[in-house]
Amino acid sequence: MLLGHLTWHATILLSQAEIARQEARLKMERENLEKEKSVLMGTASNQDNQDGALEITVSGEKYRCLRFSKAKK
Template sequence: MSLRIKAVVEKFIKELKEALEADMQDRVMKEREMQSYIEEREREVAEREAAWKAELARRETEISKQEARLKIERENLEKEKSVLMGTASDNQDGALEITVSGEKYRCLRFSKAKK
């Protein structure tokens, strides 16, 4: 009878060891899967971050270009304004004299706008 009990106990221990080994292997596999998932997510986040930074740099470059264009346009407008600014005066003969950029223009006949 003791041999039978011993055999039952040994069988139980063997099955318990097998179950423990299977459980440990399952945990190792789950840990590997989790680590793989984490690495994949980190890679995806890094890729999105890199794409976002590239887009941000592209937009900053575009803004700088637009600011430079606006500055040039403003300078051109100021030059154009200085060229177009002039003076107008009435002469004794009734002519309107306009001076623009040092050049004088005379209008001998003019009439008031109709209302």
């Protein structure tokens, strides 16, 4: 009876340890995604361009978009 209880207890401890490992991994992934998101966020402006281009700056790189459409909700 005691051996069965110890096996059950060990199984629970192993499960809790695995959950803690997975939570730590997910936390790291979330932090990495947040960092990536902040790097990819940029600014857009239409500075009276004669061609109507939208100027976008992402991570210091400038882009000009001549054709674009409004995002669907």
